[in-house]
Amino acid sequence: MEKRNDGGWSPYLAGALSGLVSVLSVWIAGQFIGVSTTFVRTTGMIEKILDPGRVAQMEYFIKTVPKIDWQWVFVAGIFIGSLIASTTSGSFRWTALPDMWEARFGISRMKRSLVAFAGGTVGMFGARLADG
Amino acid sequence: MKMLLYGLVTGILFGFLLQKGRVLRYDKQLGALRLMDMTIIKFMLSSVMVGMVGVYLLKDLGLAELSVKPTILGGVIIGGLIFGIGWGLLGYCPGTAIGAVGEGRWDALWGVLGMLVGAGLYAEAYPAMKSSVLTWGDYGKITLPQLLGVNHWVVIILFVVGGLMLFRWFEKKGL
Numbered sequence: 176m177e178k179r180n181d182g183g184w185s186p187y188l189a190g191a192l193s194g195l196v197s198v199l200s201v202w203i204a205g206q207f208i209g210v211s212t213t214f215v216r217t218t219g220m221i222e223k224i225l226d227p228g229r230v231a232q233m234e235y236f237i238k239t240v241p242k243i244d245w246q247w248v249f250v251a252g253i254f255i256g257s258l259i260a261s262t263t264s265g266s267f268r269w270t271a272l273p274d275m276w277e278a279r280f281g282i283s284r285m286k287r288s289l290v291a292f293a294g295g296t297v298g299m300f301g302a303r304l305a306d307g
Numbered sequence: 308m309k310m311l312l313y314g315l316v317t318g319i320l321f322g323f324l325l326q327k328g329r330v331l332r333y334d335k336q337l338g339a340l341r342l343m344d345m346t347i348i349k350f351m352l353s354s355v356m357v358g359m360v361g362v363y364l365l366k367d368l369g370l371a372e373l374s375v376k377p378t379i380l381g382g383v384i385i386g387g388l389i390f391g392i393g394w395g396l397l398g399y400c401p402g403t404a405i406g407a408v409g410e411g412r413w414d415a416l417w418g419v420l421g422m423l424v425g426a427g428l429y430a431e432a433y434p435a436m437k438s439s440v441l442t443w444g445d446y447g448k449i450t451l452p453q454l455l456g457v458n459h460w461v462v463i464i465l466f467v468v469g470g471l472m473l474f475r476w477f478e479k480k481g482l
Binding site: 181191198208255264271287307 | 310311312313314315316317318319320321322323324325326327328329330331332333334337338346347349350351352353354355356357358361362365370371372374376377379382383385386387388389390391392393394395396397398400401402404405406407408409410411412413414415417418419420421422423424425426427428429430431432433434436437440441474
């Protein structure tokens with residue numbers, strides 16, 4: 176394994192601080208941390224462009240209205256926060272294939288893309304079914 | 308508007324900490340699923356432990372309300388199993404996929420696109436799920452302390468002590 180200083184912190188410390196952030200969020204904004212509802216809202220917003228009449232009638236999009244809300248901006252913030260932390264510590268790397276993946280499944284980017292896409296599709300369906 | 312600003316700041320802090328904790332990585336996530344590297348578990352459990360204490364403290368002080376989701380065994384068990392398959396294939400969960408793209412791991416972008424499709428498919432399937440899987444084992448909005456009939460701090464203290472013992476074991480085993 177290549178050893179380089181990636182500016183990382185102990186997972187205990189970073190995890191505990193993230194817990195503190197979620198407590199402060201509940202206290203100050205009354206908002207609990209979550210991510211997957213944002214995918215529903217985003218898909219709803221895209222589908223609304225294509226067929227607004229249909230989206231307006233779908234039960235799930237009536238329950239989870241396609242709009243930008245607290246959680247949507249929170250999710251966008253995760254991207255920005257990660258970008259800030261990685262670029263300021265020199266650990267930002269364009270990576271197409273994870274090391275463990277490459278060692279086991281080879282260098283085909285197409286294969287990785289397809290499996291990642293399928294995994295995302297299946298995973299989100301399951302997450303929504305579990306209401307998480 | 309103020310709410311959106313809170314969301315953005317909270318997200319930036321959260322994403323920053325996820326990156327610092329090195330959890331936005333396929334190798335770490337698969338490492339956890341393969342029981343080889345417990346970084347993800349250390350991060351998540353630390354977060355849950357602090358969150359649990361903090362949120363219940365706020366509740367007891369009357370500063371916040373709990374947000375309890377209904378326990379529907381059909382949805383949680385079947386959904387959880389399906390989620391696990393997807394997580395194992397992709398190697399990122401929804402939040403970490405977004406964060407992984409932020410540190411340049413663009414294979415996660417395919418996962419994010421897949422998640423949008425998965426959310427759309429679930430929206431199509433929802434009426435059918437609502438009348439089947441989501442009626443199986445519906446216990447409503449229950450919590451563990453309610454179920455056990457004990458004060459919530461008993462559950463919290465046991466959870467935190469159990470978590471700390473697990474951490475000690477991880478360190479001993481070098482996981």
